[in-house]
Amino acid sequence: MKILVTGAKGMLGQDLCPILEDEGFEVIETDVDTLDITDIENIQSVLSEEKPDYVIHCAAYTNVDKAEEEQDTAFKINAEGTSNVAKICKRLDIIPVYISTDYVFDGKKQGKYIPEDKTNPINVYGQSKLDGETAIQTCGKYYITRTSWLYGHHGKNFIETMIKLKDKDLKVVDDQVGCPTWTVDLAFGIINIIKEKKPYGIYHVCGSGHTSWYGFAKKIFELCGYEVNLKPCSTSEYPCPAKRPANSVMENNNICQNWETALKEYLELRCE
Numbered sequence: 001m002k003i004l005v006t007g008a009k010g011m012l013g014q015d016l017c018p019i020l021e022d023e024g025f026e027v028i029e030t031d032v033d034t035l036d037i038t039d040i041e042n043i044q045s046v047l048s049e050e051k052p053d054y055v056i057h058c059a060a061y062t063n064v065d066k067a068e069e070e071q072d073t074a075f076k077i078n079a080e081g082t083s084n085v086a087k088i089c090k091r092l093d094i095i096p097v098y099i100s101t102d103y104v105f106d107g108k109k110q111g112k113y114i115p116e117d118k119t120n121p122i123n124v125y126g127q128s129k130l131d132g133e134t135a136i137q138t139c140g141k142y143y144i145t146r147t148s149w150l151y152g153h154h155g156k157n158f159i160e161t162m163i164k165l166k167d168k169d170l171k172v173v174d175d176q177v178g179c180p181t182w183t184v185d186l187a188f189g190i191i192n193i194i195k196e197k198k199p200y201g202i203y204h205v206c207g208s209g210h211t212s213w214y215g216f217a218k219k220i221f222e223l224c225g226y227e228v229n230l231k232p233c234s235t236s237e238y239p240c241p242a243k244r245p246a247n248s249v250m251e252n253n254n255i256c257q258n259w260e261t262a263l264k265e266y267l268e269l270r271c272e
């Protein structure tokens with residue numbers, strides 16, 4: 001089976017592609033230099049030439065705070081770019097797998113979000129990704145995998161930021177809860193959906209269990225054996241350009257392992 005990956009040089013793409021190959025898929029890696037999703041003719045020509053069975057669409061504008069001032073760019077890539085991918089996939093009968101986000105929700109729900117819950121993004125990035133979801137759904141045959149609090153060995157992420165700051169006095173937000181997700185677990189989650197030919201639709205693919213950013217930071221330092229002056233704070237004490245949902249916890253039906261086990265594995269591999 002042949003799979004084309006967009007945004008293959010990103011944090012997820014760099015873990016996903018080798019895992020897909022190990023799992024026996026033929027993989028075509030593309031990024032903005034070889035397949036620019038804002039250029040529909042470029043997509044048409046690459047996809048008709050490669051004729052993949054699936055497109056795993058990882059390419060995105062992912063700077064959540066900067067998106068507030070760069071709205072046009074965020075929508076051009078995440079909404080229009082994804083609409084381009086959807087149109088060509090539909091035309092060529094290719095199944096798109098779109099990576100979406102917990103930020104499509106407003107965070108006001110008590111309890112875990114399920115795929116059918118009402119979306120209501122509270123920042124530009126979330127709205128642009130939701131527009132991408134809407135575009136993908138026009139394909140009829142599609143998968144949308146919503147993930148959250150993603151980290152991997154090939155990108156800037158919360159764990160690496162915390163480790164860099166370990167010698168400082170740290171205050172970390174304790175009133176936003178969510179599901180930290182390792183890119184490797186997300187990759188296997190996506191592969192399971194494809195291999196098991198699950199019904200088309202929306203899936204939540206994130207670490208099992210949940211924590212706050214403060215709880216996440218505390219666990220990182222505990223597992224690393226660092227003594228850090230770490231204190232919890234509220235969102236109002238740490239203002240950011242983009243609002244974040246207070247509750248990002250998604251029901252994932254155990255598609256991925258527990259976030260603490262995943263974090264331990266990530267840190268062990270990091271030290272090798």
Ligand SMILES: NC(=O)c1ccc[n+]([C@@H]2O[C@H](COP(=O)([O-])OP(=O)(O)OC[C@H]3O[C@@H](n4cnc5c(N)ncnc54)[C@H](OP(=O)(O)O)[C@@H]3O)[C@@H](O)[C@H]2O)c1
Nearest residue numbers: 007009010011012032036037058059060062099101147150
């Ligand atoms: N990171 C998270 O916490 C998180 C959480 C939930 C969902 N997601 C979603 O998961 C997916 C993967 O995220 P990630 O963290 O791996 O993102 P990433 O590291 O920012 O990777 C995105 C890739 O897309 C490329 N790209 C940007 N514009 C493009 C264009 N016009 N055409 C083709 N490629 C383009 C980027 O290239 P440049 O670097 O050159 O711009 C980059 O290589 C994204 O869809 C994201 O929205 C991420």
